[in-house]
Amino acid sequence: MPLIAITDVRKRFGANEVLKGIDLDIEPGEVIAVIGKSGSGKSTLLRCVNGLEMIDGGSIMVAGAQLLPDDLHLRALRMKVGMIFQQFNLFPHLTAGRNVMLSPMVVKKTPKGEAEVIARKMLERVGLAAKFDAYPDQLSGGQQQRVAIARALAMAPIALLCDEITSALDPELVNEVLTVVGELASEGMTLMMVTHEMRFAREVCDRVVFMHQGRVHEIGPPEQVFSAPKTPELQQFLGAA
């Protein structure tokens, strides 16, 4: 049984249909890269999976939790799926440690001491054990993004969604974030990532999804998608990218 089951998902913004019936099943432990031009609907698809955008048709199931627009279902789904954003979105009024502790304490009612233990462990996992008491604006972009990863991990999700998580970083900071993501992948975390890092997608991902005009245009293992693209659109995209 797939961990994430996306079935005939449709989404429109006004008259503009951005997702025109997406079918995609993701198995536990799979690492999926979603690539495509801007406007192809790849970010929207990712945002739909944890309910930041409401779908207009079809269904999304994550480990048996269905995406429905009420608070109870959304909460159940979001406990299972973490999300990392392009702009990090750390809470600037809290230290790195507090950023990681907040949600376990508030949502899961984890006692403070226990939450701190989890937070220290998660920050250590992303190589930032020493930055527990630093505020976000005292950290580099790469460090902030790693705190954001630790923050998502603290909720013990079974899958992580990564929305262009290295696109806002200076080139020399990209690798420290990708290294962390690569480690997560090798530990068996299920990942669905929208990315422009083709080399990373090729090395780490199990399958690559090429989206074009709101549809899954081509899908397959990275060597097939990158080395033997079947459609002219993908050939053109890879040529340009």
Add this chain to the structure above:
Amino acid sequence: MTAFTTWDILRNLLLAARWTILLSLAAFIGGGVVGMLVLMMRTSRSGFLRGLSGGYIELFQGTPLLMQLFLAFFGLALLGINVPSWLAAGIALTLWSSAFLAEIWRGCVESLPKGQWEASASLAMRYTEQMRYVILPQALQVAIAPTVGFSVQVVKGTALTSIIGFVELSKAGTIITNATFQPFTVYGFVALIYFALCWPLSKSSQLLERKLNAAHRHH
């Protein structure tokens, strides 16, 4: 006929100023509490609550405070509810300031990046949890300066309650003028007392604004 010394005038005005201060505090605190409720409705996900609170804000921002005082005082009396002038003044000023405070704070809430909402939502927080732990702590820091600034409007707004017979600083000025026939002296003092109340508030609002901008946020 008794003669009024300048000290008599000033002393009576200062005694009346206590009521101006008390009414200002009541309106400001009451307005803050009601305003926070209106703010929660105004930024909620329910279209009905947003519409309702929007209408409330429009109503109180779109009509003169004087009319609101008249309606609270005479309107309730017409319905058979006899409201003393201090209560009518307190209610009207509370509702009036709640509408303005809610709107000031909404601006502060909306000045935060959308990513703060999205990140906290993706961490499975409910609306009230997002507000309490993520949005309000940041928004209130932005809100301190304009909120203190608005308190000046509340102090000056209390002057209008003299019309419905509440004896605060302005009303006391009128009464004393009628007895002393020295309008210039009396109202001069009245104005000075208002200034002494408002100037520290607006000055501290400016200082806070500069300080919070310089520190940007936190620590």
